[in-house]
Amino acid sequence: xxxxxxxxxxxxxxxxxxxxxxxxxxxxxxxxxxxxxxxxxxxxxxxxxxxxxxxxxxxxxxxxxxxxxxxxxxxxxxxxxxxxxxxxxxxxxxxxxxxxxxxxxxxxxxxxxxxxxxxxxxxxxxxxxxxxxxxxxxxxxxxxxxxxxxxxxxxxxxxxxxxxxxxxxxxxxxxxxxxxxxxxxxxxxxxxxxxxxxxxxxxxxxxxxxxxxxxxxxxxxxxxxxxxxxxxxxxxxxxxxx
Numbered sequence: 252x253x254x255x256x257x258x259x260x261x262x263x264x265x266x267x268x269x270x271x272x273x274x275x276x277x278x279x280x281x282x283x284x285x286x287x288x289x290x291x292x293x294x295x296x297x298x299x300x301x302x303x304x305x306x307x308x309x310x311x312x313x314x315x316x317x318x319x320x321x322x323x324x325x326x327x328x329x330x331x332x333x334x335x336x337x338x339x340x341x342x343x344x345x346x347x348x349x350x351x352x353x354x355x356x357x358x359x360x361x362x363x364x365x366x367x368x369x370x371x372x373x374x375x376x377x378x379x380x381x382x383x384x385x386x387x388x389x390x391x392x393x394x395x396x397x398x399x400x401x402x403x404x405x406x407x408x409x410x411x412x413x414x415x416x417x418x419x420x421x422x423x424x425x426x427x428x429x430x431x432x433x434x435x436x437x438x439x440x441x442x443x444x445x446x447x448x449x450x451x452x453x454x455x456x457x458x459x460x461x462x463x464x465x466x467x468x469x470x471x472x473x474x475x476x477x478x479x480x481x482x483x484x485x486x487x488x489x490x491x492x493x
Contacts, residue, residue: 258284258285259282259283259284259285259320259321260283260284260285260286260287260319260409260410260440261282261283261306261317261318261410261440261442262318263279263280263281263282263306263315263316263317263318264280264315264316265279265280265314265315265316266278266279266280266302266305266312266314266315266317267279267312267313267314267315268298268302268305268310268312268313269313269314274464275298275301275464276298276302276305276464277463277464277465278315278465279298279302279315279461279464279465279466280315280466281459281469283440283442283457284440285409285438285440286438286439286440287441287456287457288436288440288443288454288455288456288457289440289441289455289457289458289459290444290445290451290452290454290455290458290459291303291442291443291445291451291458291459291460291461292445292446292448292451292458292459292460292461292484293460293461293462293467294462297462297463297464298461298463298464298465299444299461300414302444302461303337303412303414303442305317306319306324306410306412306442307335307337307412308324308328308331308332308335309337311325312325317331319335319409319410320334320409320410322334333361333406333408334408334409334410335408335410335411335412336403336405336408336410336412337403337411337412337413338396338399338411338412338414339413339414339415339416340414340415340416340419342387342395342396342399342402343399344387344398344399345387346386346387346388347386347387347388348386348387349384349385349386349387350374350379350382350383350384350385350390350398350401351370351371351383351384353387353398354370354373354374354398354402354405355367357402357405357406358370358405358406363405363406369405370383370401370405371383373401373404373405374401376401376431376434376435377397377398377400377401377431378397378427379394379397379398379401382394391424392419392420392421392424393420393421393424393427393428396416396420396428397427397428400428400431400432400435404435408439409438409439409440410439410440410442411435411439411440411441411442412441412442412443413442413444413445414443415444415445415446416428416443417445417450432454441454443455448480448484452472455472456473457469457470457472458470458475458480460483460484460487462487467487468483468487
């Protein structure tokens with residue numbers, strides 16, 4: 252498959268990010284079909300978050316390309332950015348604004364049609380319509396993460412990026428988060444960075460393992476059973492063999 256194929260949601264080719272003499276991401280390539288869920292694993296410093304930031308067009312690659320729905324992120328960053336939503340452990344919200352004010356700000360930033368209606372729809376979807384006029388700083392971690400999901404989806408992106416989204420969530424908040432992701436999964440492509448092997452693998456239909464900035468393994472999740480996957484992770488990532 253190539254980036255020009257209409258069924259390819261995300262095409263990454265020879266992506267590299269260098270900081271001085273160190274390559275945080277080193278010649279990474281993979282392709283994801285529309286509707287796929289990719290979980291990215293690796294130890295701290297493997298380059299996972301740097302990779303995600305390049306996919307989100309927040310960090311410029313030193314070399315290589317990212318294509319989102321056939322749009323080259325370097326040649327047309329605004330169009331590529333419009334197709335992406337980012338959810339992370341940092342909610343990227345303004346704590347002194349209300350939930351509604353936060354979402355309206357981002358909706359208008361993306362030029363969403365009828366932003367007031369879209370914001371109310373999303374607040375209802377994440378179960379916070381009744382708290383829409385409360386300041387985000389008064390919310391629990393789980394509630395803030397729900398607003399963050401609504402923020403990431405406000406412009407109806409085709410690709411959703413998740414950077415350790417479960418970090419700091421209690422079990423009840425994790426359950427709510429899972430339900431929300433399941434509810435918006437159809438028709439969207441997901442890329443999630445995770446340290447949780449069990450959770451990440453249970454959600455994924457594709458897995459990518461990184462070490463020292465390079466790809467150790469990229470394969471359909473069904474190609475590796477749970478024990479094979481754990482062994483792969485231990486012998487390559489655990490021992491630092493890239």
